[in-house]
Amino acid sequence: MARRNAGAMQREGSVKDWSEFDTLPSPKLAYSQSYVAMRGLLTSVASLDPLLVSSSLKSAWAAISSHRHSRSLERPKAKWMNWKRAMFRLLVCFLVGIFIGFTPLFSLDLSKKIASENERLPFDGDVVDRQMLELRSTKLEPFAAEAEATEELQVDESPPVPAMLDDEADFIEASHVDPPVNDSVIVVRKQLIIVTSTSVRPHQAYYLNRLAHVLKNVPPPLLWIVAEWPYQSRETAEILRSSGVMYRHLICNRNTTNIRKIIVCQKNNAIFHTKKHRLDGIVHFADEERAYSVDLFEEMRKIRRFGTWPVAIHVGAKYRVVLEGPLCRGNQVTGWHANQRRGVPRRFPIGFSGFAFNSTILWDPQRWNSPTLESIILHSGGRGGLQESRFIEKLVEDESQMEGLADNCTRIMVWNFDLEPPQLNYPTGWLLQKNLDAVVPIT
Template identity: 55%
Template sequence: MASIRRTLSPYHERHYQNGGHPFSVSVQSQSQKLMSNGKFSSPLPSFGFGVWRLLGGMRYSRRNVLSRCLILFFLGFVLGLTLFGDFEDLNSINFPGKMKLPLVNDRLELKDAVIPRPSALLDRVQLQIEEKKEMNEQLDLNPQKQLIVVTPTYNRALQAYYLNRLGQVLKLVEPPLLWIVVEMNAASLETADILRKMGIMYRHLVCSKNMTDIKDRGVHQRNSALEHIERHRLDGIVYFADDDNIYSLELFESMRKISRFGTWPVAMLEQSKNKAILEGPVCNGSQVIGWHTNEKSKRLRRFHVDMSGFAFNSTILWDPKLWRRPTAAPIRQLDTVKEGFQETTFIEQLVEDESQMEGIPPGCSRVLNWHLHLEARKLVYPKGWSIQENLDTVIATTT
């Protein structure tokens, strides 16, 4: 009988020579590399070597695929957590641009570590901080009160000059500011053109009254503005500014501090007098304690104030409950009183006495506006501007 001799393949020879599964060669080489690496001080490499030998000793079959996957997953999870050992080994790894991190009691301490950052990044962060700081400062500022400046005007020789001069002053005042200009019977195109080109917020009103029954034109014009403020519930500080007066910017900025009613001294200069007359409050700080007056005929007045020498909160007109007014009757100027008494009768509707007034500037020690009377009354043009006869002169021209 013939005998058949089977020779072993090189694969089986390596298997039996090593005394185990052919996978043992690769497992041993990998474990030796792990053990010979001095960077790892953890005992897990020896544990992993045993696990790999266990896996290598298992016969490869379909029933063992699930077991192998579970073991490999668990082994990878454990090695991922503890492969590098202690944090001390991090300092031995050569990362580009690395820095030493101080260790205190086996914990990472970053309190005193200096982390360098690029200069471009520093500039960008600093710019963002400054922008945020500036925005916070703007948001923390209290919004300024609106100024409602009421100006009655009428047709005369210097009307355009006066309106332009007052408008240029108001243009320099910090907003919000509303300029209410009131004309009689009809709105002139010249006035509308001046207001439109001034570049400030304005309202052009018309007071429709029969001029034959009017004693003081300005009283009805101011009442039209008061009615407009009350009807539209405009919130701000109301100030009657005639177009022929002279005002300082400090006066308008001081008005924003008024809570209810503010007053200040006014210097008046008339054509018939060669000296200025001071009229207004005497103050102790911001408290009104008396009045300046030089005219004996005005001693009967309760408050010695010029029309351009006070301002008040507009809510007094349309919110009487806020200021505990005894009556809700409209507050208006009176045309039935004698000349010079319009101011005091109007102020008596706003406040009860001096305790509800505020003197500005503190101490009332400076004159912030002048009331000038430079025009002759009942004349369209001042004296010397008109001629008695027309000049019929014909001038020949040659070409």
């Protein structure tokens, strides 16, 4: 009995001694400490607070380190299991943090969120979820109304305009304000193609400048084709550049001294230029010696095929005035004023300065029901107005295809003055090289 009690006492003593020297915490206590640390870590990660996350990580690491130190005396197998368990928990925490970091924030569109929650209802009989959604919507209605009011204010309200000073108001009142452009007021005009033949002579600059000032006052579009013989002189080029009129400078380099052949060459070059480039407009051969009224060029824009008007001519030593051109009833040509020369019968007794025609007759015969495109050019043969009459015969068949202009052929808008002086030497570049000595010197 004593031996049994001694054995029992020895077993109790040994157990007591083992519990006294066993410094390791109980598994339940260790699990509770690690659970507390992990719960703090998850709470800090969910709240996205960097300070709490760092403090939780520190506490977790301290718990793990203390747990490692406390279990240092355990068996190697138990020590490895505890270390593996801690690493697994740390890995779980790391994955949870990554998942929370990559999860997008909640949507700000509350109405869409509520609608999506309504769509996710498991069934219509779920009264509790429906009541919760209705409660959320009623709570969010004031915020939605406030957001709509804010958007309306941003759209409708304009920024306040600062008050102007007196000087600024006076400046605005004094400044010119262009009226708005009305498309219905814009007038579409036909293009005018004015052909002028010129040559180097004493009165060339006077004639060209006078005609240039007239054409400058004609409303555009207007193209001035100037054909010069025998070359493009510097003086003519300067006059054309300073005229303010759109122009094209052509030349006729035909080696001849016959004035009639030179003029025919110049006009034919202009006709070829119109055909080649298919210029669409009203063609008129404006001689530089003629005096034109600006209103005549506006009358030319009324022409559909061929238009004509009367011309006043000064003839004889006493400058007697003679009319040359059509007689009209309305705009229909019924007769002619003829300055008929002896022995020269003409079908159409009119000069170049008394008619104009549509340029499409030269290069578009189908428009005018012409079977073939004839060579509509001038010929040097023919005197006393035959050259003009033969050219007109290629453009029209008779007077029924003509249009009388200038107030039914009653106004004179072109004057033919014979002011050409006798043969004079043309000073090159308008410079005099001789007779520069003073007749009355200053002493």
